[in-house]
Amino acid sequence: MPTLKNELLDFLTRRRVPEAIEGLRNYQKGIKFSDVRYGNLNGKPVKRVCFIIKSRGCGWLAKNSAHEPAGCTICSYPLKTAMGGELSENHVMESFREEFCRYDYDYYPVVCLYNSGSFLNDDEIRENVQLSILEQVAQNKHIKQIIIESRAEYIDEEKLGKIKKILGDKELIIGIGLESADDYIREVCINKGLTKNKYEDTLRLVNKYFKSLTYILLKPPFINEYTAVTDSVRSIHYAFTAGTRLVSLEACNIQDFSLPFYLEKAGCYRAPWLWSIIEVIDRCFHLGPIFIGGFKITPLPRSAAHNCGKCDARLTDLMDRYNLFMDKRILAKAGCRCKMEWETLMKDKLNSKEDIDQNIGAFLERAAVLFKPRTKEE
Ligand code: SF4
Numbered sequence: 001m002p003t004l005k006n007e008l009l010d011f012l013t014r015r016r017v018p019e020a021i022e023g024l025r026n027y028q029k030g031i032k033f034s035d036v037r038y039g040n041l042n043g044k045p046v047k048r049v050c051f052i053i054k055s056r057g058c059g060w061l062a063k064n065s066a067h068e069p070a071g072c073t074i075c076s077y078p079l080k081t082a083m084g085g086e087l088s089e090n091h092v093m094e095s096f097r098e099e100f101c102r103y104d105y106d107y108y109p110v111v112c113l114y115n116s117g118s119f120l121n122d123d124e125i126r127e128n129v130q131l132s133i134l135e136q137v138a139q140n141k142h143i144k145q146i147i148i149e150s151r152a153e154y155i156d157e158e159k160l161g162k163i164k165k166i167l168g169d170k171e172l173i174i175g176i177g178l179e180s181a182d183d184y185i186r187e188v189c190i191n192k193g194l195t196k197n198k199y200e201d202t203l204r205l206v207n208k209y210f211k212s213l214t215y216i217l218l219k220p221p222f223i224n225e226y227t228a229v230t231d232s233v234r235s236i237h238y239a240f241t242a243g244t245r246l247v248s249l250e251a252c253n254i255q256d257f258s259l260p261f262y263l264e265k266a267g268c269y270r271a272p273w274l275w276s277i278i279e280v281i282d283r284c285f286h287l288g289p290i291f292i293g294g295f296k297i298t299p300l301p302r303s304a305a306h307n308c309g310k311c312d313a314r315l316t317d318l319m320d321r322y323n324l325f326m327d328k329r330i331l332a333k334a335g336c337r338c339k340m341e342w343e344t345l346m347k348d349k350l351n352s353k354e355d356i357d358q359n360i361g362a363f364l365e366r367a368a369v370l371f372k373p374r375t376k377e378e
Pocket residue numbers: 058059060061071072075076077078116117118151177
């Protein structure tokens with residue numbers, strides 16, 4: 001008997017990968033490989049340059065097979081990669097150099113090296129390329145902080161030691177996606193493939209050399225708005241207790257060919273309310289530095305967290321300012337009549353495992369009617 005989770009992943013495997021491959025050419029034409037975002041460097045507002053390094057694509061998604069579906073349900077980042085194809089080391093390095101040289105780092109003391117996967121996975125970016133990129137960044141005296149992301153399984157002491165030698169005093173932040181501290185939500189709704197033990201061990205290792213950052217996902221599929229807020233608050237508490245130095249609260253967005261994309265089409269999902277983000281920050285701010293993410297990703301999501309439409313631009317501006325100054329009083333300036341609608345949602349009941357299973361079952365039933373499953377021959 002297939003479990004609900006396997007049915008769900010099977011649905012995604014048959015839809016997401018073929019559709020993503022079809023859409024790839026169009027996406028890659030429009031992709032920018034760097035952009036400038038707001039940030040905060042040790043209490044000071046800064047602008048940071050985010051690079052999208054060309055890579056072979058997320059190793060966790062590459063593990064996907066008919067027998068063992070992998071890849072996080074909420075993600076379509078592989079669209080920005082070679083999706084398993086080979087990229088020459090020279091090509092990756094040269095395209096990074098070209099992009100890197102476009103900026104004057106007098107104005108951008110923080111640099112993010114993203115690759116739509118794990119920077120530290122040698123199968124995604126060869127180790128000598130990882131180290132060469134870091135060397136190039138380390139040579140610039142204006143750059144004070146570097147941010148990379150990696151799944152926990154690719155972070156080991158030997159690699160961190162090598163990086164430490166290259167970076168010296170420059171601060172490195174390593175972001176790890178935990179998404180939720182709730183095992184059922186993390187494994188069934190998101191398919192994260194990460195245990196809390198592994199997460200905790202990795203945090204300890206990262207903190208020994210550098211600074212850890214944890215991504216928490218606000219509103220994974222199959223839970224209501226109230227459960228989403230509660231889950232993020234609990235997860236942030238857990239992450240700081242486990243030792244993370246920073247948290248990024250990522251409001252779930254609708255990326256093409258991800259599960260939320262199909263859920264939204266089936267009328268089973270709405271991206272989180274901006275009020276939910278503000279609520280989570282308000283309740284967790286005292287625990288440690290929490291950034292708000294999930295809006296500026298590449299490619300831009302089909303839709304992201306929003307309110308009524310009238311107040312969205314104003315509130316997202318406030319969130320940008322919050323990210324710059326890390327001051328929650330900025331968010332207290334938010335106001336709109338739509339808050340009453342959101343407050344009603346906060347009176348819903350907390351979803352149980354059974355509710356989640358029921359929601360998955362209901363979606364699969366609708367999906368069977370709405371989306372014709374693809375066969376291998378198609
Ligand atoms: S969220 Fe990260 S780990 Fe998960 S499939 Fe996407 S790139 Fe891979």
